[in-house]
Amino acid sequence: MKKEVQLTVVGKVFRPNKKKVLALNKCLEEYLKLVMWxxxxxxxxxxxxxxxxxxxxxxxxxxxxxxxQTARDxxxxxxxxxxxxxxxxxxxxxxxxxxxxxxxxRCYSFAKTTNKLTPYWLTLSLNRKERISLPIFFGERQxxxxxxALQGKWEFCTVEMVKRNGEWYAHFVFKKEIELNDEQKTVxxxxxxxxxxxxxxxxxxxxxxxxKGRFWSGAKIREIRGKYAHIxxxxxxKKRLDxxxxxxxxEERIVNQQLHIIANExxxxxxxxxKPVIAMEELDGIRENMNGSAKLNRRLHTWSFRKLQQYIEYxxxxxxxxxxxVNPKNTSKRCHKCGHVAQVNGRxxxxxxCGLVYNRDLNSAINIAHALKRGLGxxxxxxxxxxxxxxxxxxxxxxxxxxxxxx
Numbered sequence: 500m501k502k503e504v505q506l507t508v509v510g511k512v513f514r515p516n517k518k519k520v521l522a523l524n525k526c527l528e529e530y531l532k533l534v535m536w537x538x539x540x541x542x543x544x545x546x547x548x549x550x551x552x553x554x555x556x557x558x559x560x561x562x563x564x565x566x567x568q569t570a571r572d573x574x575x576x577x578x579x580x581x582x583x584x585x586x587x588x589x590x591x592x593x594x595x596x597x598x599x600x601x602x603x604x605r606c607y608s609f610a611k612t613t614n615k616l617t618p619y620w621l622t623l624s625l626n627r628k629e630r631i632s633l634p635i636f637f638g639e640r641q642x643x644x645x646x647x648a649l650q651g652k653w654e655f656c657t658v659e660m661v662k663r664n665g666e667w668y669a670h671f672v673f674k675k676e677i678e679l680n681d682e683q684k685t686v687x688x689x690x691x692x693x694x695x696x697x698x699x700x701x702x703x704x705x706x707x708x709x710x711k712g713r714f715w716s717g718a719k720i721r722e723i724r725g726k727y728a729h730i731x732x733x734x735x736x737k738k739r740l741d742x743x744x745x746x747x748x749x750e751e752r753i754v755n756q757q758l759h760i761i762a763n764e765x766x767x768x769x770x771x772x773x774k775p776v777i778a779m780e781e782l783d784g785i786r787e788n789m790n791g792s793a794k795l796n797r798r799l800h801t802w803s804f805r806k807l808q809q810y811i812e813y814x815x816x817x818x819x820x821x822x823x824x825v826n827p828k829n830t831s832k833r834c835h836k837c838g839h840v841a842q843v844n845g846r847x848x849x850x851x852x853c854g855l856v857y858n859r860d861l862n863s864a865i866n867i868a869h870a871l872k873r874g875l876g877x878x879x880x881x882x883x884x885x886x887x888x889x890x891x892x893x894x895x896x897x898x899x900x901x902x903x904x905x906x
Contacts, residue, residue: 504816505674506653508644510635512667513617519631523660523667526562526625530570530600533560537574538593543582545575563624569601569657599670600660607658609671611649619645621658621669635669648673677819683875685772688868689765689779689811690830690860691804693717694846696761698860701772702868709868712861713768715761723753758803762810766818775820778871779808780827825870835865 515523533556542548548571556567581593606624614620617634624630637645647653653673661668684705690698696717700709727750734743769775782805812822832840839852848855848862 501676501678502816503674503676505656505672505813506644506817508637508641508648508671508673510619510637510641510645510669510671512621512669513634513636515633515667519633520667522625522629522631523662526566527598527600527660527662529560529562530566531595531598533562533567533570534574534577534598535595536560537571538578538595540574541578541592543575543579545571548575561626563606563626565603565605565624566600566626569603573598573601597662599662602658602660604655604657609655609658623658623660633667633669644673645671677816682774683776683821684774685776686868686871686875687769687772687775687777688864688866688871689777690863690867691779691807692860692863693721695860696720696758696807697765698858698864699765699768700861700864700868701769701775702865702872703772707872709861709865711768711771712864714860715764720754720757723750723757754803755806758807758810762807762814765811766814766820769815769820770818776871777811777815777820777822778825778867779811779822780830780867781824782808823871823874825867825874830866830870831859831863833862833866835862835869 536556536559537548537552540548540552549568552571553567556570557564560567562570577593577595602623608622610620610622611618612620614634617636619635619637620632621635622630622632644653648655648671653675656672656674659670659672661670684703686702686704688700688702692698694717695714697715698712700712702709727746730746731743734740734746765777769777815822829840832843834841834848834850834853834855835857836855837850837853839850841849841851843859846859848857848859850856
């Protein structure tokens with residue numbers, strides 16, 4: 500079975516001159532205005548927006564026609580995401596202070612030159628009259644994927660120009676078709692939580708006994724969240740709201756780095772088994788199963804469960820490993836040995852029916868794997884003792900798994 504996968508590679512614009520920076524800044528300002536203009540139509544129909552706005556947009560905004568269309572697409576994406584928010588006021592409108600500029604293949608070109616210092620150059624068409632060429636610097640890992648794309652192993656799609664802390668970055672999006680495993684032989688159940696960010700367990704089709712469980716501790720991310728929450732409180736007391744926003748972005752970058760490490764290690768864990776398929780819970784069930792104190796719930800809801808799932812799926816796709824989402828109902832409360840549903844308190848799952856005492860996160864991961872096994876028609880699942888070879892990740896993750904993300 501084939502599947503289309505995408506890869507994002509990030510490079511930094513290398514020492515652009517003042518004229519080029521000014522041109523990019525003007526383009527960004529115009530692009531933001533255009534996206535906001537499209538949002539005022541309050542429509543998620545690209546056809547409607549094109550019919551009622553495209554010609555007028557060409558008159559009002561000094562942008563390349565391709566940028567006018569990508570701005571329309573951005574507005575649709577923003578409005579759809581905004582409309583999906585559960586607790587928003589109906590009359591409320593999306594607020595947009597920052598945005599990236601999306602260039603598609605009609606308005607950019609990319610080439611490698613003989614220039615030894617800056618071999619990679621990106622040319623952007625900003626409006627009807629202005630084009631600029633920018634040297635792009637890539638790290639060693641990112642350069643590997645750029646070379647593959649230039650060799651035709653990946654198809655160039657879009658480039659997102661992102662301004663961050665006064666610097667400009669180019670986010671290249673590539674795509675290609677990969678072959679997924681059609682016949683899965685090992686289910687890897689992955690449970691997400693706060694105490695352990697992730698817990699994984701593998702179950703083979705040949706041998707129904709769970710094997711090689713592994714934990715990824717949430718201590719490092721809890722430490723990061725706690726540190727920045729303390730800094731934010733102090734800054735809010737001093738009414739330094741500008742700094743509150745700035746450290747918020749820094750906090751997210753640090754947490755995202757940790758999530759990438761964990762996702763890489765989960766993929767490396769899955770790859771050691773024969774023809775693996777990864778099972779995870781449908782996202783809504785993760786948060787719904789959390790019934791702690793108000794303070795605990797606030798902390799839990801800052802966790803990037805969706806982001807971690809996206810990273811895992813993204814990296815799994817690059818390796819040809821299928822991802823399947825299962826119904827989360829009672830995965831944390833069900834005894835994987837006898838099937839009895841019970842309340843869970845503390846770090847252990849204790850079954851009042853059969854007497855099983857088990858790590859609660861491993862129990863959940865096994866139940867997630869069992870749910871997929873039933874869906875695949877692998878038959879009943881045998882009870883098991885706690886696997887001997889349970890591996891516990893360090894507070895920082897091992898950090899040793901090879902990265903499959905560029906940028």
